[in-house]
Amino acid sequence: MHRSNKLIIVALCTSLLLPLTALAHRTFLMPTSTVLAGNAPWVSVDAAAASDVFFFDHMPLKLDALQITAPDGTAAKAENPSTGKFRSSFDLHAVQAGTYKISLINDSLMASYKDHGIAKRWRGTTDMLAKEIPASAEELHVTQVQGRIETFVTNGKPSKKALEVTGKGLEMAAISHPNDLIAGEAAHFRLLLDGKAAAGVKVTVIAGGIRYRQKLDEQILTTDADGKFSVNWQGAGMVWLEASTNDDKTSLSAAKERRASYVATLEVLPQ
Numbered sequence: 001m002h003r004s005n006k007l008i009i010v011a012l013c014t015s016l017l018l019p020l021t022a023l024a025h026r027t028f029l030m031p032t033s034t035v036l037a038g039n040a041p042w043v044s045v046d047a048a049a050a051s052d053v054f055f056f057d058h059m060p061l062k063l064d065a066l067q068i069t070a071p072d073g074t075a076a077k078a079e080n081p082s083t084g085k086f087r088s089s090f091d092l093h094a095v096q097a098g099t100y101k102i103s104l105i106n107d108s109l110m111a112s113y114k115d116h117g118i119a120k121r122w123r124g125t126t127d128m129l130a131k132e133i134p135a136s137a138e139e140l141h142v143t144q145v146q147g148r149i150e151t152f153v154t155n156g157k158p159s160k161k162a163l164e165v166t167g168k169g170l171e172m173a174a175i176s177h178p179n180d181l182i183a184g185e186a187a188h189f190r191l192l193l194d195g196k197a198a199a200g201v202k203v204t205v206i207a208g209g210i211r212y213r214q215k216l217d218e219q220i221l222t223t224d225a226d227g228k229f230s231v232n233w234q235g236a237g238m239v240w241l242e243a244s245t246n247d248d249k250t251s252l253s254a255a256k257e258r259r260a261s262y263v264a265t266l267e268v269l270p271q
Contacts, residue, residue: 025049025058027263028240029102029151034179034267036155041094043153045102048087053240054208054265056086061149063088065105069162071098071155098159099152099179106147107169109255113137126252144255146170151265154179167195170245170260175228181268183236190227191243193260197227201245205231208238236270 030046047061060083068076078090094100109129111122115137122133123145133140146169152162158177165171176187191198205219221229223243233239244261251258 025051026053026240026242027061027104027147027149028053028265029104029149030054030238030265031102031151031153034151034153035269036094036153041155043092043094044089045092045151046087046089047104047149050086052211053206054238055211058086060084060086060088061104063090063104066090067103067105068092069101069103071096071100071159071162073161073164076100092153094153094155097156099154099162099177101162102151102153104147104149106145107251108145109142109252110145110259111140111142113140126254129254141257142255144250144252144258146258146260147263148261149263152178165192165195167192169194170198170201170243170262172241172243172262172264173227178264178266181233181266182271183233183268184271185233187231187233189229189231191223191229191262192227193245193247194249197223197225198243198245199223199225199227201227201243203229203241203243206240207234208240233268236268239266239268240264241266 027049032044036043047063048056049061050056050058063081066078068078070076076092079093081090082088092100108123108125111133113120113133115134124132148169148171158179163174165173171192173190173192175189181187191201201223203221203223205221207217210216217234219231221231223229241264244259246257246259248257250256
């Protein structure tokens with residue numbers, strides 16, 4: 001059988017095995033490398049939403065809310081940013097020794113309402129809400145959407161300064177360093193919501209390469225009372241980690257509900 005036909009069959013079989021909730025597009029940041037060394041360390045990063053993790057088939061993510069924290073805690077600059085059909089890309093010149101945190105941060109509003117009986121949906125900022133949704137809107141429901149998509153890159157020896165949490169939204173506090181993950185060794189993390197333990201939150205872990213296997217092989221974990229969870233890596237490679245939660249603790253007065261999510265791309269190295 002021709003190789004391309006085999007890939008199509010694998011993709012179709014995989015889609016049939018996935019639950020409907022898993023077919024939603026997944027967002028991620030994908031670095032060319034997470035561990036660097038040398039006098040001129042560069043890394044390129046892609047930002048996308050796709051049906052399979054780390055495969056580009058849907059749409060690029062905007063880089064407007066990109067934040068890069070350098071090892072000393074200062075802001076680092078993304079170089080050569082560009083946006084194509086399926087991905088946005090940028091380069092990072094990791095000149096400082098230590099760990100960089102690369103984040104795409106979203107804090108916006110999402111609304112559903114009826115305008116003269118016609119159901120409509122809207123997304124934007126607080127300032128845009130009053131301008132773009134008519135005062136006559138019926139059944140208006142506004143949700144605050146907080147999202148954080150991250151990956152980590154270390155030049156030389158891992159450091160911790162850039163890993164400090166902000167206390168806003170859903171975040172991952174590293175117990176195990178995110179650039180020191182080894183296949184066969186358990187890693188430990190903690191989820192925080194507004195700086196406090198996020199207990200009872202489901203965490204999904206999926207290894208890259210699902211396009212080429214017939215089983216998703218996802219791990220579904222749950223944080224304990226202190227927000228902690230542990231991952232037993234199934235092998236070396238790139239890994240996608242996601243968690244989300246809903247509550248009514250909004251920071252924007254127009255919203256009555258909040259959806260907070262966290263996504264991280266991690267690399268697990270062989271022993």
